[in-house]
Every structure is written in C-alpha cells, then in structure tokens.
Amino acid sequence: MSKNNSEYLINRKDNQYEVVIGLEVHAQVLSESKLFSTSSTKFGAEPNTQVSLVDAAFPGMLPVINEFCVKQAIKTGIGLNAKINKRSVFDRKNYFYADLPQGYQISQFKDPIVGEGKVILDMPNGQKEVGIERLHLEQDAGKSIHDLDPQNTFVDLNRSGVALMEIVSKPDLRSPDEVNSYIKKLRSIMRYLGTCDGNMQEGSLRADVNVSVRPKGSKEFGTRCEIKNVNSIKFMQMAIEYEANRQVDLIEEGKIIDQETRLFDTKKNETRSMRSKEDAHDYRYFPDPDLLPLEVSEKFIEELKNDIPELPDDKKKRFIDEFKLSSYEANILVSDIDIAKYFEEVVAKMGKNKDIKLAVNWITGELFAVLNSKNLEISQSPVSAKNFAILINLIKNGTISGKIAKTVFELMIKGDKDPQKIVEEKGLKQQSDPKALEALIDKIINDNREKAVEYKQGKEKLFGFFVGQAMKASGGKANPQLINEILKKKL
Amino acid sequence: MTDITKQSLSELVKNIKNKKLSSKEVTKAYIDRSEKSKELNTYITENYSSALEMAEKFDQKPNLDLKLPGIPMAVKDLFCTNNIRTTAGSKILNNFIPTYESTVTQNIWNEGAILLGKLNCDEFAMGSSNETSFFGNVQNPIDKNLVPGGSSGGSAAAVAGQLTPITIGTDTGGSIRQPASFTGTVGLKPTYGSCSRYGIVAFASSLDQAGPMAQSVRDCALLQEVISSYDPKDSTSIDFKRNEYSKELTNNIKGKKIGIPKEYRIDGMPKEIEDLWQKGIQYVKDCGAEIVDISLPHTSYALPAYYIVAPAEASSNLARYDGVKYGFRAKGENLIDMYEKTRSEGFGTEVQRRIMIGTYVLSSGYYDAYYLKAQKVRKLIKNDFDEAYKKVDAILTPSTPSSAFKIGEKTDDPVSMYLNDIFTVPVNLAGLPGISIPAGHDTNGYPLGLQIIGKAFDEQNVLNIAYAIEEKINFKNKITDWWIK
Numbered sequence: 001m002s003k004n005n006s007e008y009l010i011n012r013k014d015n016q017y018e019v020v021i022g023l024e025v026h027a028q029v030l031s032e033s034k035l036f037s038t039s040s041t042k043f044g045a046e047p048n049t050q051v052s053l054v055d056a057a058f059p060g061m062l063p064v065i066n067e068f069c070v071k072q073a074i075k076t077g078i079g080l081n082a083k084i085n086k087r088s089v090f091d092r093k094n095y096f097y098a099d100l101p102q103g104y105q106i107s108q109f110k111d112p113i114v115g116e117g118k119v120i121l122d123m124p125n126g127q128k129e130v131g132i133e134r135l136h137l138e139q140d141a142g143k144s145i146h147d148l149d150p151q152n153t154f155v156d157l158n159r160s161g162v163a164l165m166e167i168v169s170k171p172d173l174r175s176p177d178e179v180n181s182y183i184k185k186l187r188s189i190m191r192y193l194g195t196c197d198g199n200m201q202e203g204s205l206r207a208d209v210n211v212s213v214r215p216k217g218s219k220e221f222g223t224r225c226e227i228k229n230v231n232s233i234k235f236m237q238m239a240i241e242y243e244a245n246r247q248v249d250l251i252e253e254g255k256i257i258d259q260e261t262r263l264f265d266t267k268k269n270e271t272r273s274m275r276s277k278e279d280a281h282d283y284r285y286f287p288d289p290d291l292l293p294l295e296v297s298e299k300f301i302e303e304l305k306n307d308i309p310e311l312p313d314d315k316k317k318r319f320i321d322e323f324k325l326s327s328y329e330a331n332i333l334v335s336d337i338d339i340a341k342y343f344e345e346v347v348a349k350m351g352k353n354k355d356i357k358l359a360v361n362w363i364t365g366e367l368f369a370v371l372n373s374k375n376l377e378i379s380q381s382p383v384s385a386k387n388f389a390i391l392i393n394l395i396k397n398g399t400i401s402g403k404i405a406k407t408v409f410e411l412m413i414k415g416d417k418d419p420q421k422i423v424e425e426k427g428l429k430q431q432s433d434p435k436a437l438e439a440l441i442d443k444i445i446n447d448n449r450e451k452a453v454e455y456k457q458g459k460e461k462l463f464g465f466f467v468g469q470a471m472k473a474s475g476g477k478a479n480p481q482l483i484n485e486i487l488k489k490k491l
Numbered sequence: 492m493t494d495i496t497k498q499s500l501s502e503l504v505k506n507i508k509n510k511k512l513s514s515k516e517v518t519k520a521y522i523d524r525s526e527k528s529k530e531l532n533t534y535i536t537e538n539y540s541s542a543l544e545m546a547e548k549f550d551q552k553p554n555l556d557l558k559l560p561g562i563p564m565a566v567k568d569l570f571c572t573n574n575i576r577t578t579a580g581s582k583i584l585n586n587f588i589p590t591y592e593s594t595v596t597q598n599i600w601n602e603g604a605i606l607l608g609k610l611n612c613d614e615f616a617m618g619s620s621n622e623t624s625f626f627g628n629v630q631n632p633i634d635k636n637l638v639p640g641g642s643s644g645g646s647a648a649a650v651a652g653q654l655t656p657i658t659i660g661t662d663t664g665g666s667i668r669q670p671a672s673f674t675g676t677v678g679l680k681p682t683y684g685s686c687s688r689y690g691i692v693a694f695a696s697s698l699d700q701a702g703p704m705a706q707s708v709r710d711c712a713l714l715q716e717v718i719s720s721y722d723p724k725d726s727t728s729i730d731f732k733r734n735e736y737s738k739e740l741t742n743n744i745k746g747k748k749i750g751i752p753k754e755y756r757i758d759g760m761p762k763e764i765e766d767l768w769q770k771g772i773q774y775v776k777d778c779g780a781e782i783v784d785i786s787l788p789h790t791s792y793a794l795p796a797y798y799i800v801a802p803a804e805a806s807s808n809l810a811r812y813d814g815v816k817y818g819f820r821a822k823g824e825n826l827i828d829m830y831e832k833t834r835s836e837g838f839g840t841e842v843q844r845r846i847m848i849g850t851y852v853l854s855s856g857y858y859d860a861y862y863l864k865a866q867k868v869r870k871l872i873k874n875d876f877d878e879a880y881k882k883v884d885a886i887l888t889p890s891t892p893s894s895a896f897k898i899g900e901k902t903d904d905p906v907s908m909y910l911n912d913i914f915t916v917p918v919n920l921a922g923l924p925g926i927s928i929p930a931g932h933d934t935n936g937y938p939l940g941l942q943i944i945g946k947a948f949d950e951q952n953v954l955n956i957a958y959a960i961e962e963k964i965n966f967k968n969k970i971t972d973w974w975i976k
Contacts (some may be wrong), residue, residue: 103810284853289696
C-alpha cells in the first residue's frame with residue numbers, strides 16, 4: 001500500500017492500481033409516517049405493530065404519497081447542490097420476497113425527484129468534489145428474521161413502506177478515507193437539514209458500495225462489483241480494502257473479474273459472491289399506475305429553499321471569517337450540527353468580551369474528552385452551553401486559572417452547576433492581589449535562601465521550583481502570570 | 492301492486508318512501524327470488540339473513556331522505572366488504588375476509604342500501620364470459636347455456652334475472668358494458684377517476700373503473716350519483732364537479748352532435764349489428780340530434796395495446812397473492828416452492844396466462860417493444876378521441892361485435908374471446924365514460940346493445956343521450972324465468 005501524496009494505490013510487483021468507488025446510500029427519511037401510508041416509523045416498536053393495510057398489501061389498498069417525505073427529499077437535494085426535478089415518476093420494482101408484501105417496491109427509476117449535484121469533501125491534502133448522480137425516493141422492505149426458529153422465518157413489517165432516499169454518487173471516490181469523509185459529509189448535511197437522523201446503528205443510513213480497480217493512469221473503468229447493504233463506515237472501508245485487493249489479485253493472475261453482487265462478511269472480513277450478472281433480477285420496472293407523476297411547482301421548491309438552514313460549508317466559511325478560526329478548527333465544529341449549535345450558543349452566551357479561541361480549545365479538548373469517555377453525544381452534554389460560556393469567561397477575566405478551571409469543570413460535569421457558584425462555594429477564586437502575592441513570595445524566598453542564591457548564580461531551572469512553591473502555598477489559586485512577574489522582580 | 496322484483500329502482504324507492512313497501516318486504520322478495528335462482532350461479536357469497544336483519548332495523552327507524560332507503564342490492568365480488576368474504580372469483584382469495592370496506596360500497600351503504608350478497612365474476616375480472624371464475628360459470632337469464640358476458644357476468648345476470656334491483660360492476664376493458672349488452676341491461680363505465688378504486692381488488696390499475704348496472708338509464712344515473720365521489724385514498728381519483736345525474740337527467744338532446752366512427756365498421760361484423768347501429772342512428776336523429784361522421788384512426792391498435800397494458804399491470808398487481816399474508820397457501824419445501832405451488836394452484840389458467848403475458852412484456856429487452864409502444868398507442872387513441880370531440884358531443888357505436896355466445900364456445904380460443912372487447916376497450920384506454928343500453932334483439936331473440944361514449948367527466952350527457960334513445964326504443968327484455976322450477 002502506498003500513501004504517497006495521500007494517494008491510495010494498491011501495489012503489486014511493478015504495477016500500481018487505482019481504486020474507483022461509487023456509493024448508493026440509503027438514507028431513511030426523517031418522518032413521522034411512511035412514504036405511502038400513515039403508519040408510524042418509530043424505531044424499536046414490537047414487531048408488526050406499525051403496519052397498515054397498505055403496508056401489508058391487502059387487496060384493493062392504494063398508496064397515497066406523503067407530502068412531507070417529498071419535501072424532505074427536495075430539501076436534501078438542495079443541500080446536495082442538486083437539480084430538483086419538477087416532474088418525477090414512481091415506478092414499481094417487481095420481485096418476490098417474503099418481506100416485500102406488494103411483490104414490488106415503489107421506487108423511482110427513470111425520473112428521480114433529484115438530479116445531478118455535488119458534495120465537497122475536506123481531505124488532508126485539500127478539497128475534493130464528489131458528484132451526485134441522483135437522489136430518488138423509495139419504500140423500504142420489511143425484515144425477515146431467520147434465527148428465531150429452526151424451521152420458520154418470521155417477518156416484521158414495521159419497516160415496510162418506510163421512506164428511503166437513495167443517494168447515488170458518481171464513481172468519484174478513490175479511497176476508503178474518501179468514503180469515510182463522504183459518508184460523514186452526507187450525514188452531516190442531512191442532519192443539518194433534519195431530513196435523516198443518520199443513525200447507522202438503527203439502519204437509518206446504509207450503503208451499497210460499488211468497487212472497481214484499474215491501472216494507475218488508466219482512463220477506463222474496470223469491471224465493478226457491488227457490495228450490498230453495508231451498515232457502518234468501518235465495514236465499508238474494510239469491504240473496499242478487501243474487495244479492491246481481491247480484484248487486483250485476479251487481474252495479476254490474468255483472470256477476469258465478474259460483474260456481480262457481493263456480500264461483506266463482517267466476521268471473516270471478506271466479500272462473498274451473492275449473485276452474478278446472469279442471475280441478476282429482472283425487476284420489470286414500470287410506472288406505478290396507482291400513482292400519478294409527482295409534480296412540484298417552482299414556488300413549492302422556492303419555499304423549501306427559504307427553509308434551508310445554514311449548511312456545513314457556509315457555516316465553516318463564516319466561522320473562519322467571523323471568528324478567525326483555522327480551517328481545521330472550523331471543520332471540527334461544523335462537522336455535526338449539534339456541535340455547531342453548542343459552539344454557537346457558547347459564543348452567544350460569552351457576551352462582548354469573549355475569547356473564542358479559548359472556547360474552541362476547551363470544546364475540542366476538555367469537553368470532547370468527557371463526551372468520549374462517557375460515550376455521549378454533544379446534545380447529551382452534562383455541561384450546558386450557558387455554563388460552559390461562563391466558565392470560559394471566568395478564565396478569560398482572570399477569576400480562575402486554567403488549572404483551577406479544570407477542577408471546576410470536573411465539578412460541573414457532576415451536575416451542570418453554574419461555575420461561578422462553584423468557584424464561590426469552594427473558594428477557588430484566583431489570587432490576583434499583588435500585595436498578598438508579594439508577601440507570599442517573600443516568605444518562600446526567605447525559606448529557600450540557598451536555592452535563591454543558586455538561581456542568581458545561573459541555575460535558571462530553579463525558577464520553576466519557585467513557581468511551584470508559590471502555587472502550592474496559594475492552594476493553586478494564585479494568578480500564575482502575576483507569580484511569574486513578581487518572582488522575576490524579586491529573585 | 493306489481494311484483495316487487497319487477498319494479499325499477501325508482502319505483503322501489505318511491506314505494507318505500509311512501510311507506511307502501513317496507514325495506515323488509517323488498518329485501519325478502521329479492522332473497523326469495525335469489526333462493527329460487529341458484530341455477531344461475533350468480534352469487535358467490537350470500538348475505539341474506541344479515542340483510543333481513545338490516546332491513547328490519549331500517550324499517551324500525553327509516554331514514555327516508557337517503558337516496559337508496561332500505562334498498563337491498565348485491566355487488567360484484569371484486570369490492571371488498573367489511574367482514575364479508577371477498578374472493579374476486581379466485582381460489583387464492585377463497586377464504587379472504589376483509590376488515591375494511593371499499594369506498595364505492597361504503598358510499599352505497601351510506602345512502603341506506605343493504606348488501607344481499609357478493610356476485611360471481613371472472614377471476615380477478617379477467618374474462619368476457621364469466622367462465623374463468625373459480626366458483627363456476629354463470630347462466631345468462633336470457634337463455635340456458637348462454638354466457639352472461641364478463642367479467643361482471645354475475646352482476647349483469649343478477650340484474651337481468653331480477654335478483655337485485657341494481658348492482659355495481661367494474662370495467663377494465665368492457666366488463667360492465669359487454670355483459671350489460673349480453674343480458675339486455677344498462678351498464679355505465681364512468682370516466683377514469685370518477686369512482687374511487689380504494690378497496691376494489693385491482694386488475695389493471697390505470698384502466699379499472701367501477702360503475703352502475705341497472706334495468707334502466709334512470710336507475711343507472713341514480714346509482715352513479717351515489718357511487719361517484721372524490722376520494723383522497725385513491726391518488727387517481729379526480730376532484731371534479733359531480734352532477735346529480737338522476738335529477739338532471741333529460742331526454743332533450745336536440746342539437747347534440749353525435750359522432751359515428753367509421754373504424755368501428757369492422758370486417759366480418761354481423762349484419763344484425765350493423766342494422767342495430769343504423770337503427771340507433773335513426774333514433775338519435777329522431778330525437779333531434781345531428782349525426783356527424785368521424786374517424787378514430789387508431790382504433791384497430793386498441794385491442795393489442797390493451798392486451799399488453801392490462802396484463803402488464805395485472806402481473807404486478809397480482810404479485811401480492813403469494814400465500815404469505817392472507818388467502819390460499821399451498822405447502823412448499825421452501826419459500827420459492829411455496830410461492831410456485833400457491834400461485835399454480837391458486838390462480839386459474841386465464842389469470843396465469845395474463846400474468847405470463849404481463850411478465851413477458853415488462854421484462855428487460857422487451858419493455859420498449861411492447862409496454863412502451865402500447866403506452867404510445869394509448870396516447871394516440873386518446874388523441875383520436877380528443878380530436879373527434881372538437882366536432883361532436885358524444886359517439887355512438889355498437890357495444891359488442893355479436894350477441895351473447897354459448898357457454899364453452901370460446902373457452903379454448905382466448906383471442907376470439909378477447910375480440911369481444913373490440914368496441915369497449917378504446918374507451919378504457921382513453922379513460923372516457925361509456926354506457927351500454929339494450930337496443931334490440933338478434934334473430935335468436937338475444938339482446939344487443941348500443942354504446943354511447945362521452946367526453947371525460949361528461950357522464951350527464953352520456954346518460955341523457957342514453958335516456959333519450961331508451962325512450963324511443965322501448966326495449967323489452969325477454970326473461971322467461973326458465974330457471975325457476
């Protein structure tokens with residue numbers, strides 16, 4: 001594996017291969033009810049408790065489009081800088097399976113609701129644009145459960161009919177890192193928009209991964225394999241790594257790569273053939289005669305555009321311009337809408353005399369460390385943005401030192417207390433009275449005459465010793481800057 | 492008072508409103524006659540005792556403001572009825588009891604009508620003779636061993652045989668109009684989008700439309716008024732201003748322009764059909780309407796296009812009958828085996844034939860040549876009508892190319908069976924309203940029908956023209972009650 005110039009290449013003897021990846025991401029639309037019925041979409045309900053007659057495909061039942069899901073798809077399209085198609089068509093994708101009650105999935109085949117768009121990735125070596133081919137709406141299937149009974153398969157239709165957005169990228173991705181970045185960016189955009197919660201554990205976001213390889217520099221695409229239904233970024237990366245190497249090995253052995261659908265076995269960390277091109281389903285797509293073509297007006301789209309919040313790319317730009325943050329810092333803060341929200345609330349609560357840089361350091365340092373160790377999302381932060389802002393201000397105005405702030409922060413975690421109160425109650429206020437500190441330092445110099453002499457003779461390292469003694473004597477509350485100044489004067 | 496079952500719907504409604512008849516008396520009369528008419532095999536499921544109870548209940552507290560006050564009626568077994576078995580004429584739904592009601596039947600019950608039972612039909616409405624029903628063929632009350640037409644054969648036979656005062660059918664390619672023509676009754680296929688498809692077992696979604704069947708145009712108009720409604724539960728339902736068809740019914744069609752399409756004069760059409768058509772033209776002229784020769788140039792492509800589009804949609808619509816969720820399930824070694832056995836045993840041959848055709852025309856590599864081309868033809872046929880309606884208000888044609896045929900006569904020849912739909916199919920493809928009214932008899936004394944095709948949403952005009960012709964013709968159906976011992 002070579003990572004020269006951050007390029008992801010697979011090396012064999014004298015040959016180098018480039019990996020070409022395209023993703024079909026299935027993102028569950030954030031919506032109370034399903035795409036064509038009024039059943040709830042709530043996750044984790046008892047099996048078959050969120051199933052309407054439409055979802056279970058009873059005779060004579062008809063789909064009726066959920067307008068909210070249409071709006072969500074269009075908003076997502078806007079977020080992907082994509083063309084919104086004013087006319088789109090729902091098609092039937094026909095196949096038999098026990099968890100597909102209608103015997104077909106309602107999807108969009110020829111005329112999707114959203115056309116071409118693009119997403120910008122921030123990679124270590126600069127920005128990268130990934131093309132979006134299309135976004136279409138479709139129904140999810142139910143769930144077949146094979147492991148509850150040795151003889152029977154159970155079917156749970158709670159998911160049946162839930163709205164999904166299939167977001168198809170162009171084959172623009174070139175490495176597992178780019179895939180990681182792409183998925184995170186998509187997830188981030190959709191969470192900003194409130195169109196998908198991006199929860200991969202609950203299956204709200206999963207992807208089919210198309211992988212092919214070609215000799216470095218070649219313009220033609222190799223034969224691709226599609227790895228179905230991978231539900232974590234880590235697995236996607238592992239699957240790509242395995243699959244790309246498998247394909248390169250085949251080429252090196254002079255063998256042919258079959259275009260096929262493969263499965264990723266997460267336990268064995270390998271992809272396995274599911275079905276070949278010859279065995280591919282003939283889905284017999286045709287426009288669903290139960291649904292009229294979906295037509296949306298310019299006005300409808302414009303109204304949704306007005307509803308679009310500031311998205312990560314714009315927010316990042318503003319953070320850099322307005323708060324003078326580095327690109328790196330801005331990236332971290334805008335990567336997730338809840339982090340950005342928290343940060344902006346902290347900024348707002350800090351008032352006029354604010355130290356944004358300090359706030360950023362504390363968020364990405366202390367706060368993230370706590371969240372990580374407790375496995376919490378920032379939305380579940382034990383310290384509110386308001387109290388966090390107060391803490392930063394206490395450091396900024398010299399009420400407490402950075403070191404004391406850490407002690408205060410630890411106490412805050414235990415009950416989101418106002419840091420001001422903690423400081424008062426525990427008497428942690430920083431000693432910044434020069435006279436009191438001078439007296440304290442005089443005493444220390446007196447008590448350590450010999451060391452003071454050594455310092456004067458050139459043993460400069462001892463300066464730290466005196467700082468330490470002074471801090472110790474003040475119970476850590478002494479203003480370290482003042483201590484420094486006084487010591488320099490006195491020694 | 493005349494025999495109850497010989498009365499028209501309008502008479503029955505009047506007599507119940509005047510308290511000359513109770514709902515129970517009327518209901519009982521139809522049940523008694525239905526009981527004596529088992530040989531016709533019109534009913535798949537009887538609802539007699541429950542109907543009587545409901546009639547009694549109605550009589551105790553009669554709401555006489557309703558349009559169908561305490562009127563008993565049987566309906567085609569393609570409409571899902573809450574708690575009452577709904578089979579679509581198929582083994583695969585032999586045991587299926589819906590927990591919901593179709594919008595069309597709900598509209599009927601809301602106006603005070605009472606369900607007598609579910610009427611026989613071709614399996615999944617696929618057929619032109621009612622011979623594809625899992626529950627056996629239906630006898631035409633006109634003559635023994637004569638088919639009543641299809642797919643709403645049970646409905647047509649029940650109306651003609653006076654086992655129900657009125658009924659509803661569904662029409663995908665002629666399934667209301669052709670059996671109406673074969674049984675000497677009136678049947679209206681409304682504009683696509685007029686009657687909700689919610690709760691009707693689907694055959695071909697873009698063509699299916701429910702409609703009224705009755706002994707007279709006036710009865711048909713009243714029932715159409717009841718069943719037609721905008722329904723948000725059907726995305727293809729259309730919100731347009733619906734007339735009070737029976738109230739606004741008039742025989743004054745003076746000055747109306749009636750088109751006669753030359754392409755309906757097909758090769759090999761029996762002379763008696765041509766004569767009937769000429770008679771119809773004369774009647775229309777007598778009513779003061781103007782006859783205009785028109786052309787519908789793509790007519791000959793309608794039938795092939797229909798037999799691509801309808802099976803294509805059917806093949807997908809019927810995929811849900813897989814033995815997993817409801818209905819008949821055969822035992823199988825595994826999922827695929829269960830599917831194959833369930834569907835092989837559960838569906839009859841005609842349904843299987845159409846699923847095969849539909850699957851074929853939709854399959855990759857054939858889609859463009861068949862399905863897409865058929866859709867283009869469909870558009871051309873619609874354009875033909877649009878063009879014609881710039882010159883005329885309605886179009887007059889025969890309903891069918893022949894009178895009713897014998898049971899078994901065409902069962903081995905599907906193409907000859909399909910040819911029966913030649914005059915009715917273009918109307919479905921164009922989504923227009925069309926009515927068949929009885930207009931004469933052939934040499935055997937079998938009834939023959941004329942079809943009036945209207946502009947979209949112009950049911951009132953179609954009914955008015957039919958009403959005017961009906962008055963002129965003074966048709967009498969020759970029902971001998973041969974089946975009653």
